[in-house]
Amino acid sequence: MNDNLVELASVLWEKLKKDANKQSVTIKSLSNNVVTGKTPSKKHNEFYDKGTIPFIKIPDMHGKTYIINTSEKLTKVGANSQSKKYIPKNSIIVSCIGSPGLVSLTSKESQTNQQINSILLSQDIIYPIFLELQRLKQYIINLGSGGTTINNLNKINFENITLNLPSLGVLEKFNKKITPLFIELLNNEYENEKLSQIKCNLLNKFF
Template sequence: MTFYNTYDRKETQLGLIPINWDVVKLEDALSLLTDGSHFSPKETADSPYYISSVKDLGVDSILIDTCKRISKSDYDRLVRAGCKPEVGDVLFSKDGTMGICFVYKQTMPIVVLSSIAILRPNKDFDSYFLKQYLSNKATLDLIISAHSSGSALPRLTLTNLKDIPVIKPSIAEQRKIGNILSDFDLKIELNNQINKTLESIARTLFKSWFVDFDPVRAKMAGEPPESICKRLKFTPEILDMFPDQFVDSELGKIPEGWVVNQISQFGDVVCGKTPSKTKPEYFGTGIPFIKIPDMHNDVYVVSPSERVTPLGVASQARKTIPPGSICVSCIATVGKVVITHEPSQTNQQINSIIPNSPDYTVYLYLQMREKEKEFHDLASGGTATLNMNTSTFSKVNVLMPNFEILKRFSDFTVPIFNEILLRQKESNILSNIRDTILPKLMSGKIRVPVGDTNE
């Protein structure tokens, strides 16, 4: 694919654009602009019908596992009211978290709430182009600054959305632009899906060995070693590491020879701190400064929202944590967990474990993920804001297996997590490239040839 620059441009309300492009209102790009239900139906357990709010929107799809289930009668009523998106519609979050945007591709029985706008492009506009245009930072900044309600909960009305100016290249050029940018999105999403699968593999092994104790139970049940090894994909050497009975502990029944440790016995616990914001020289190019918003949806933080300079690091050197540390959010949004892959610092809402052994890293990460509800309960001290202090966090009980078994688990899972990190880094590079060329494509500073036979 080749790109070429264009020089014949005209002035518009959106700045200079190619002379053969137009600017129209969003309503003129659509055959339908609506939103979802303005009332929230009652939840119906085990129903196969779903309703989505903004919190259920992922990067490029509705997260069905978090959606509320509703009755068939409520679902049918909302379908008749136009609250069900069609494949090819563009969904745009207009209340609360504003600007989540993707082309809808799902075929499940899902309707949406009023916090989500449904945009159905007309024949002159391509869905993927429109999605990319609305995802452009310049467009989002324009929308938010010009139309946000200004209330504590940012909100757009359908009337606001109708008036948003939209560039209009030819449909052929729109499709080329949409396809180029969507290729980046597809590769990033593929990496995300592979990483979810890889983490699931590690979690399955973790659960079998350290939650369900499958090898121990199989031995206790008298299952022949050959059968256990075949079923659990063990070698006899690994099977021999596991005991054949349980003992009582603070955590209930655990395998004989294993113990219960507090988190602080696995390594040093460091509570983060924010360098002085009055010193701008403390922030800029440097090591990651991890905050809770950086901890969502990934194992590692490869693109932190902020970094600390060497001066900032030196101002609180004891708050630096090494690669392989496990960070756990403990205030407000409690129970988010990530692993550091380079020296980092965190803010005061995060407690970090610096493991005594690198073989603890993956095990502790999965243990901390397993304890999300326990952390939440410990942080619920009767105040409005959840808060689990460092002392309470450090004393949480965690199962300590035989180190030989823990070492073998690490040998199996560390390569999996290394692959996850590589894919996260690749996705970050792709995201940066996409975000660099997106505004240039949307302004026409870079043009894509239409009808190029050498694609």
């Protein structure tokens, strides 16, 4: 269901772009706060043990519009050890090292590892920018290739990615109209996570 909703949002975004006047803007001009993640020291068990703060890594992003659950979580102590790396709820995160081009949204306040850049934006334009970055997946992959074995798109080059966008007013109007769809996406992700937990619990009981 979520794949269909994302596809619908993408179609609506493409139609809007086709009919609108556009201008070229960089990620840096849209946001003066792009955060490159970092991994807290693994030497401190208290940074991870019984943590509740999502610590997002690339495997957590595959096939996910919203990141609901993560394989690792940080404690408050662990997250506060790098307090400038907090990412607010409903922020855009983009993988840039190893498997560049994955684009997701945070479902709650989170942190990421160093393979991911997060774009802190006004919530008034968050969804069209998310959809445009998803559309540029292959371009981001190509930027990160550079002929090396490990794909690596550094922060400077990431911030200089150019987006062809309609005016701010058009972005805000589209964002307002598409918001209910993204709320539904988020609710579906939570429901899917709940069903997965029920399935896992049942399997553990019977096998």
